[in-house]
Amino acid sequence: MRRIVSILPVLFLVGPVWAGVWITLTSLGDGKVAIGYDATSESQLVRAFALDVTVTGGTIVGIADYTVGDDNYGYGIFPANFSRYITVNPTTGMVDSWDAPAYTPVAPFDTPGALGGLGTDGITIEMGSLYDTGAPSKTGVLCTITVSEGTCWVCATGNAIRGNIVMEDGTEVVPGEACNLLCIEEFPHWGGYRRQYADWVAYGKPNCWCRPPTGSGYQCDGDGDGLTEGALKYRVFSKDLGVMVSQWKKKIAEVTNPCADFDHKAEGPLKYRVFSKDLGVLVANWKKKDAQLPGNCPRPE
Numbered sequence: 001m002r003r004i005v006s007i008l009p010v011l012f013l014v015g016p017v018w019a020g021v022w023i024t025l026t027s028l029g030d031g032k033v034a035i036g037y038d039a040t041s042e043s044q045l046v047r048a049f050a051l052d053v054t055v056t057g058g059t060i061v062g063i064a065d066y067t068v069g070d071d072n073y074g075y076g077i078f079p080a081n082f083s084r085y086i087t088v089n090p091t092t093g094m095v096d097s098w099d100a101p102a103y104t105p106v107a108p109f110d111t112p113g114a115l116g117g118l119g120t121d122g123i124t125i126e127m128g129s130l131y132d133t134g135a136p137s138k139t140g141v142l143c144t145i146t147v148s149e150g151t152c153w154v155c156a157t158g159n160a161i162r163g164n165i166v167m168e169d170g171t172e173v174v175p176g177e178a179c180n181l182l183c184i185e186e187f188p189h190w191g192g193y194r195r196q197y198a199d200w201v202a203y204g205k206p207n208c209w210c211r212p213p214t215g216s217g218y219q220c221d222g223d224g225d226g227l228t229e230g231a232l233k234y235r236v237f238s239k240d241l242g243v244m245v246s247q248w249k250k251k252i253a254e255v256t257n258p259c260a261d262f263d264h265k266a267e268g269p270l271k272y273r274v275f276s277k278d279l280g281v282l283v284a285n286w287k288k289k290d291a292q293l294p295g296n297c298p299r300p301e
Contacts, residue, residue: 032147186211224257
């Protein structure tokens with residue numbers, strides 16, 4: 001373990017430049033997203049990251065899978081929290097223990113330029129390296145975050161106030177922005193989807209109810225077969241009518257093709273799953289093409 005003489009000088013800057021350091025976002029499923037980096041086109045290593053991570057359609061509820069400490073091939077120095085939770089031994093000049101539960105990469109919300117933190121739609125993370133021999137690589141994963149909702153845009157950008165990305169020579173780099181739809185589930189189970197999710201499970205999790213690429217995205221608009229039809233490529237047409245007719249007035253335990261349940265609801269005192277409202281959906285969208293339909297099934301109630 002190297003001597004901890006000074007941590008914050010890694011944020012000494014010589015002026016921001018654009019360079020070949022990219023932030024990567026990878027969906028791991030169940031609302032978990034890996035935040036990585038790629039600096040393989042650079043001649044030197046990254047010394048520190050200051051990033052804003054935001055989500056649209058949820059909140060960030062957890063952060064994990066990050067390296068803690070120094071000289072371990074990672075970015076385990078967290079400048080915003082170091083002085084709050086880590087003590088340097090005055091005799092040895094080293095940290096006796098990195099074992100502080102609150103010592104995380106998330107900068108406190110009251111730190112200048114930091115976002116709201118866990119439980120909000122944005123966090124600021126600060127992660128630096130300090131090593132003798134255990135230098136980090138030019139590409140890897142910094143951490144993972146967990147998002148509360150099933151469908152969300154995740155974006156990661158440099159935090160200019162807190163230093164963006166700092167290279168080994170002190171140069172400040174503005175990273176390329178990463179922004180992707182990542183937390184999407186094949187069928188969401190939160191908010192206005194909870195009842196539909198339960199019915200989807202009861203049906204045996206039919207693919208047709210799901211979002212693309214598992215489903216067509218048009219099933220709740222009357223697309224019973226998951227295909228376009230005819231030379232004009234109608235999304236809702238005669239074969240979809242055939243699917244619906246084959247399931248007419250069936251209850252959930254009797255339905256053999258849940259793709260016919262366009263409105264995802266039971267109807268009437270006998271709780272028919274395919275009945276007049278499903279017919280209404282099909283009629284409203286009869287002979288419509290993809291461009292004429294939203295294509296974002298399932299939709300919340």
